[in-house]
Structures are given as structure tokens and as C-alpha cells.
Amino acid sequence: MSETTLPESAGRPIRVRMAPSPTGPLHIGTARTSLYNFLFARHHGGTYVLRVEDTDVARSTIEHERDIIDNLHWLGITWDEGPQVARGDDIGSFGPYRQSQRMELYAAEAARLLESGAAYHCWCTPEELEAVRRDLEARKEAPRYNGRCLRLTDADRALFTAEGRMPAIRFRVTPETIRFDDLIRGEVEFDNALLGDFVIVRADGVPLYHFVVVVDDEKMAISHVIRGEDHLSNTPKHIALIRALGYDEPRFGHIPLILNADRSKMSKRKSQTAITAFREQGYLPEAMVNFLAFLGWSPGTEEEIFTLDELSRRFDLDHVHKAGAVFDQDRLDHLNGVYIRDLSDEQLALRLRPYLPDALDDDAVLRVTPLIKERLVRLSDATELTAFLTESDEQVAALFDVEQLLPKGRGPAEAATALSSAREALAELDDGDFAADVLESRCRAAAERLDWKAGDFFRPLRTAITGRTVSPPLFGSMELLGRDRVLARLGMALEKVGPQAVGA
């Protein structure tokens, strides 16, 4: 681990965090941010914290939390501190790690802000706020809060309280220039005079994101906040809060966004974003990690296949890009194929198991694996590629029409001839001799006797055996199917061409 690239952290131990919100399944963008934080922590020997941002109780669910944790683990991302399944059983001494369990903390910090005058109660109703916003927009001004409740008298407040209205808490933004040295973008400058006072605690007492993120990053001693670029313009709010609360300012680093094909921020509406969906389709976690790492980062060389360990050795913020990166499905597919082919037959067979029917026993799965290995883009492709093994002879026969039995330039009668001569040649074999190499030489000999090109001769056989014109290698497929079913399928195909063969 090189210490030379260690970003300055004011002498604090390196602690980074991922802070997913369980309002949906693990998003590809969250996964990549988590990966970068993980790699950063690993590379610098820092501590990695998982914090669940579930203050929005209405939208947060335990199912989503489980999906997030489960899929993070699936990717191989691990953390040093975080929540446990059982509440109150956390790992790490900065817990609890669910924000919903830290409400007293936020209330206390909000009270401090109220007391110092850095925050104030706001009694405006959503309707009033909406009206003000519309008005400002109509006048082409920034849609920010007008500070009305800042000018309330004690009598006004007493009146609202008597009405039973509950106030929200607003942070009073000091007009000042906020500068920070972003780890990825360098010096960034904002004018906070342009910001309106923003709500930090809702009228129902629920504290909001910009507030809790700042409180927790301090209380969890986070040294580097590495997050998506969509938070770049929220950072001056966070810094203002940090100063008002007397906290230590962490280093910030904003990584580029993952984009839809149209270059907008990647979204569920336009792209598949749930990691779990990729997982179900049979993308390998190794491929996913490799792919995600290169979406916005490169090692600065021309190497491109990296394991998680190699990545944590090589990863550094210096090589993280500034521009957003379009999610390229073709590239993911290619990488997935690379990783699939890199697996041993045994390993691959194991991973294929969930995609194949129970009717195919483990031994059969292991035997068919080498036949389909280099034809798989996703593990789920195995389902279709091996379907002919579990389909009944009748089902297979129903899959094709006579057209698909015919080699280029040949008619039904000739297909019938090929089919029957193949059946004859194979029928002579015992069960025990039904091996791919034997089958192949028999069929080649039969083709030769007919004076056909082997490829032409194989086409009707392939269709008859698998029901498809595209299939795994023909003779390996026949071997797996066994003598009886091969002969049966050849017979059924023959019946199918029969009438036309006669008519031809």
C-alpha cells in the first residue's frame, strides 16, 4: 500500500462510509460509489463504514435494506462497521448504524442550532411555501425560502402554537463564499448568499438528509466523503452546517455520474439499475465489479481485467474521471463472457445450477457445461442452450418446421435421405459406444457415402436433435441425449419430412 498518494486528511485516521437509503433495491450508482469507497479504504488501510439512511420511514423498508446488504456482499464488498440484522447488535463502536435509531442525537444537535440562533422554527405551510415558490419562479428568481418566519414576533409564534401548528426547523444560511478542495475536481467555490434557508427537521420531527448526513459523518469520524457528483452543489450546505455545529470538515470527493444512453443521470425509467436484476440474469459479481470500477476510473495503463484484490491495490482517486460515463451494456456482456470462460467447468456448473431445471441432474449439468461455456454471455443463457436436453421428443419435434431441416439448395427428399442414413449408422451402435467422437466419425462417413459436405449433412441432424438451427456442438449434444432419444428424434424428424419427401 503506497502512502505517497494518500490524500491529506488533517492527520485523522482514514474512515469512509457508504450511506445507502433503503428506499429501493441496490442501485448501480450506489454500488459503484460503495465500490470506490471500499477500494479507497482498502488501498489506504482505512476503515469502511456502512450506514443505513432510513430517516424517510415512509419510503424505507427492511426488504430493501436486506437487498442492499445482500447484493453488496454478493459483489464482494465488505465493511468494518455497520448494522447487524438484529437491532442493537451492531459491529463497530460508532453505532447505531441505522439513522432511524439515532433520532435523539439529531434532536439534540438541532436543539443546539436553535439555541445558538443558527436555526429557527418555521411555521409556513406547504401551501404557503408553494405559493412563494411559484411567485419567485414567475419573476424568474431563484426558488428559495424568503425568510418569513425569521421575522416572526413572539405573539405570532404563540398564535401558531395555540392553533396547534407544529413548526419545522430551518437552518439559517450565512451569506458567505464557501470554498473547498474537492479530491477529484480541485478548488470549487460557491456563494451561499444564493441559497435559501433550508429545512433540517420536518414539522413532524423527522430530520432531513442534509442535516443527518453532516451529523453522522462527524459522529462517525468520517475523514473522506466520497459520493456522486449529484451532491457537489449540496456540499456548501453541508459545510455551512459543519461550521455552525463546530465540526471537523472532512475531505470531499465527487465522482462522476453513471449515465443513461442519452447522457442523463442513470435512472430506473431509462435503464436497468437494480444490481439484483443483473444478478438474476446471470452476470458474475467479478465481471460486475470489474465493469463498475472502469466506469469513471482506469489504472492509467492498458490493462483491463482486474479482480477485486487487484483493484484495491491499484485504485486511487487521481485516476478517477471528471466526466460522466455512459453505461455500456455491450461492454458488460463482453466482460461477463471473459469471466465465465475463465471459470473451471466445475465452478461454472455450480453457478449454472440455479438456471437449469431439476430434471437435469448435477452430473448432466457438469457434462453439458463445457459444451456451452464459450456460448454464454449470461449464466441465464444456459436455460435456452440446454433446453433440448429436458424437452420431450415431441416438444422438440414441435419446435421446427420442415424448412429448418433443409440444407441450402436441398429439398425434403434429400433431408429425409440424410436423416435416415444417419439413423441407420447410429442405430448400429450400442449404448456404450454412444460417444461424441464415435458419433462424429460415423456421421462423417455417412455424409461421404452420400457425397455431401459434412456441414450440409449435419444441419438436418442438428434440427432434429435439438429442435433448433443453432445449438451446442452436435455430437456432444447427442452423447448427452443418449442413443434412444437420438434415434427417436431422428425418427420423428423423418416422419415430419416424410410426406413432403414423397411429394418431391
Added chain:
RNA sequence: GCCCCCAUCGUCUAGAGGCCUAGGACGCCACCCUUUCAAGGUGGAGAUCACCGGUUCGAAUCCGGUUGGGGGCACCA
């Protein structure tokens, strides 16, 4: 509307002033291999480095502007 960020082949990227008549990968095309499809091999098309101006002996690389794209401006995160 205001603020901020960004800009190298279609896409992901290499590139930190001369090594660049811009390299790699994916995708695409052709050929080879071949029992189909893949995989593999070889080759090819594809970027006047968004544009304009400056700095410099020299700029994809530095500076300024323009244009274009994106993000943010919630009692969501």
C-alpha cells in the same frame, strides 16, 4: 431562471507541452479457423482531441471565451 461541474473514435478510456501522422478495449465490417452459433486468430473502417482565440520554438495537454451536455436549487435521499 440562478449556481456548479464537465468536454479525446458510437461507447468505456490511454494521454500531466515535444514519445501523438492520438494508443487500447467494446461494438461494427472483412477474412481465417469451423458442424450451426459462439469462442479464437488476422486485418479494416472509425476522433481535423467540441469550437474560437491566446501563451509557447512547439498544445489533445496551459489560459480565456463560446457552444454543447450534465447536475443541483424539496418539510426526498
